[in-house]
Amino acid sequence: MVKFEEFLLKDKPSLVLVVGDVNSTLACALVAKKLFIKVAHVEAGLRSFDQKMPEEVNRLLTDQLSDFLFTTEKSAEINLKREGIDSSKIFFVGNVMIDTLIMNIEKAKKLFYYKKYNLEKNSYVEIIEDKSFKTEIKTAP
Helix, strand or coil, rough: HHHHHHHHHCCCEEEEEECCHHHHHHHHHHHHHHHHCEEEEECCCCCCCCCCCHHHHHHHHHHHHEEEECCCCCHHHHHHCCCCCCCHHHCCCCHHHHHHHHHHHHHHCHHHCHHHCCCCCCCCCCCCCCCCCCCCCCCCC
């Protein structure tokens, strides 16, 4: 946060754009707001309604700090309004992850990473977990 503050003081941007719900999202929003720099949050209003998740706390606080809230789905707008966010600050922009997937799906179909690991096409499942909360893995009896 200290380094980001130094950067902002040196560069003097008029807006800081933060994305998602990780710790750096909240940290950058907080630093910018303390320096009276406007904050825009991409993926605003998404909720799990589980405040035991660090990401949920980050989402709630980042949205409260933000001047512009860019949502990915209609339920996000409902959540933000329920939390007292003025509708003039909310903008439905779509889902950047889905947009990126659609833009790159044909390129991805031409990749053959399974060969690198001596796997056969359509014979495996790849799972990527990016959340910090614990998950329990159970196997069938």
